[in-house]
Amino acid sequence: GAVVSQHPSRVICKSGTSVKIECRSLDFQATTMFWYRQFPKQSLMLMATSNEGSKATYEQGVEKDKFLINHASLTLSTLTVTSAHPEDSSFYICSARLGGAGGRSTDTQYFGPGTRLTVL
Amino acid sequence: DQQVKQNSPSLSVQEGRISILNCDYTNSMFDYFLWYKKYPAEGPTFLISISSIKDKNEDGRFTVFLNKSAKHLSLHIVPSQPGDSAVYFCAASYGGSNYKLTFGKGTLLTVNP
Numbered sequence: 451g452a453v454v455s456q457h458p459s460r461v462i463c464k465s466g467t468s469v470k471i472e473c474r475s476l477d478f479q480a481t482t483m484f485w486y487r488q489f490p491k492q493s494l495m496l497m498a499t500s501n502e503g504s505k506a507t508y509e510q511g512v513e514k515d516k517f518l519i520n521h522a523s524l525t526l527s528t529l530t531v532t533s534a535h536p537e538d539s540s541f542y543i544c545s546a547r548l549g550g551a552g553g554r555s556t557d558t559q560y561f562g563p564g565t566r567l568t569v570l
Numbered sequence: 571d572q573q574v575k576q577n578s579p580s581l582s583v584q585e586g587r588i589s590i591l592n593c594d595y596t597n598s599m600f601d602y603f604l605w606y607k608k609y610p611a612e613g614p615t616f617l618i619s620i621s622s623i624k625d626k627n628e629d630g631r632f633t634v635f636l637n638k639s640a641k642h643l644s645l646h647i648v649p650s651q652p653g654d655s656a657v658y659f660c661a662a663s664y665g666g667s668n669y670k671l672t673f674g675k676g677t678l679l680t681v682n683p
Contacts, residue, residue, distance in 0.1 A: 454613070482669055493659065493675045494614070499668060507668070543613045547669050557602050557663045559671055561613035 453477050454546050456562035463534055464570055470530045471565045473544030479524035480546035484559060485517070488541045500527045534569040541566055573597045574662050576674035583681050589647040591677050593660030596641065600662040604671065605634060605645045608657045617658075618645070650681045 453476040486494040506519035518530040545559035601622035606614035661671040
């Protein structure tokens with residue numbers, strides 16, 4: 451259980467184009483999904499928290515107009531990198547929180563396999 | 571200000587022996603802790619977690635110990651296997667953090683055959 455998928459796994463695009471990454475919880479409903487970015491040999495940096503049916507909450511320093519997040523259903527969140535530039539090249543990972551009542555175990559996040567974005 | 575610290579960037583262990591990965595935290599509000607394992611170019615995989623009301627949680631070969639007074643937790647892997655070679659991340663959260671996890675920088679574990 452608790453499987454999260456991401457699509458695409460790898461994308462190469464030209465500078466100035468937009469790229470959409472999908473994150474799906476396959477066997478559970480996720481009221482909250484998270485988007486991270488990982489630079490080489492560094493930890494995961496939280497970009498934003500995505501709540502179903504409401505606007506995403508962005509971390510300080512993350513441009514919300516550049517990284518558009520949509521959480522249209524309980525199983526799907528999308529991240530669109532608009533007008534991508536080479537500095538946006540990175541490994542983007544989503545996660546989904548197992549919702550449900552009671553217990554701090556609902557803080558556990560299950561991660562997708564990641565998307566490698568390369569902007570030329 | 572790094573609230574979750576993994577001070578050992580790497581650890582090398584012989585197959586069959588115990589691997590001990592350490593994690594320290596500074597935020598006393600943290601009350602839930604998790605360990606994740608990550609292979610290159612993949613997303614992290616959840617391993618085990620512990621609530622602050624406990625000091626030990628065990629799942630198969632993996633045991634997590636929590637020392638609240640020292641703000642320290644550790645992950646023990648016994649026996650270590652070559653397939654355990656990966657980067658291990660410690661993470662923490664607290665009620666009111668809106669379910670956000672704070673991650674350490676990770677420790678690369680290498681288990682030698």
